[in-house]
């Protein structure tokens with residue numbers, strides 16, 4: 001499928017503008033292309049109880065399931081300046097569940113597969129493999 005990185009980047013910026021980040025003052029926006037062509041967004045949502053903060057990727061994955069599921073194909077995440085931001089470790093794991101190692105991510109060093117950002121990942125296949 002054709003990936004329009006400019007559009008994804010613009011969608012991530014729009015999502016960033018909706019962030020609720022009064023504590024860190026570090027708004028984050030994420031956008032992803034789904035295998036059926038949908039483009040989803042997510043923003044970070046903080047909480048007075050800091051540890052409960054939801055990363056932008058959490059909202060995006062929640063939106064994925066709420067709008068019909070599917071596999072994530074391409075992903076872009078930005079900071080308040082619209083610069084690419086690397087997903088945190090926990091969010092790499094979230095993305096792996098729904099996109100696998102072949103999910104393409106925009107980084108400062110160009111487009112990279114998630115398998116490079118989260119090598120030797122633990123994922124759904126490890127679960128099924130060991131149940132057989």
Ligand code: THU
Pocket residue numbers: 021024026027028043044045046053054055056057086087088091
């Ligand atoms: N944040 C995200 O939304 N995604 C990431 O992958 C990195 C961190 C948010 C969480 C928190 O609201 C703010 O950035 C500062 O850590």
